[in-house]
Amino acid sequence: MLSNIPISSIKAFEAAARTGSFRDAAKELHLTPSAVSHAIRKLEATLRTVLFERKARAVHLTPAGENLMRHAGAAFDQLRRGLEEVAARGPQLVRVHSAPSFAAQWLTPRLAQFLAAHPKLEVRLAANTDYARFKNDDFDIDIVYGEPHAEGVEIVPLAEETVTPLCSPALAATIRRPADLLEQTLIRSDVKQ
Incomplete structure (x- = not known):
């Protein structure tokens, strides 16, 4: 028809x-x-x-x-x-997803300077704790902490982070050598905020 x-x-x-x-x-x-x-x-x-x-x-x-x-x-x-x-007349839209804390504390404060340096780009930013869905063509970029959960995506590391174990002063007094850490309870959080 x-x-x-x-x-x-x-x-x-x-x-x-x-x-x-x-x-x-x-x-x-x-x-x-x-x-x-x-x-x-x-x-x-x-x-x-x-x-x-x-x-x-x-x-x-x-x-x-x-x-x-x-x-x-x-x-x-x-x-x-x-x-x-195609005609390159309008701005090119880049749809970015990230965790709310990263968007608020790092990305948003730098966005105006980035857009001034790249006037042909338009950035649409979404922030929440879910991972972006690329299969629905919702986002072009997802900035995540740790390993991404999507398949078939290109991974570009932005930075490396040094992670240091922390403990109370009383517990620190009982740790004399690195092997002593193996006997301690490690509290790890995978929350991406």
Whole structure:
């Protein structure tokens, strides 16, 4: 069925649905209101459903029209974004995920300077304690502490950390040599905050 529907009809529908007017859609698309109306009627005939309730000078989406607009609007947004990226006119979006403490204490304070140095990038930052999901194409980068849980990703170490065991002064007095540590209880946390 999709091969029977010209993309121009879907574009006319999307513009009319977004603006709420065949006339405004026509201006945006450099067409006549009659051409927009004709394209939408043809689309409705092909789909065998009414997409708009037509009033004197305005149009309103029917439930079927609202459903189609959710998909068409998202598709045209994605298409616009793709064209901007290919044409290198718009900023390139980098979607970053990290733990909240890293985002707040290290990443966010440095973000303005980074963006000033890289004006063609736009950074969208999400912070929570879950690992990023790359299969859904939600994120481009996940900054994690320790080993990542995702497969098929490129791992780039950012820094090394020196970890030192700590204990109370009373316990420290009983430790004379490294082997004494083996007899102690180690409290380890894998929480990534």
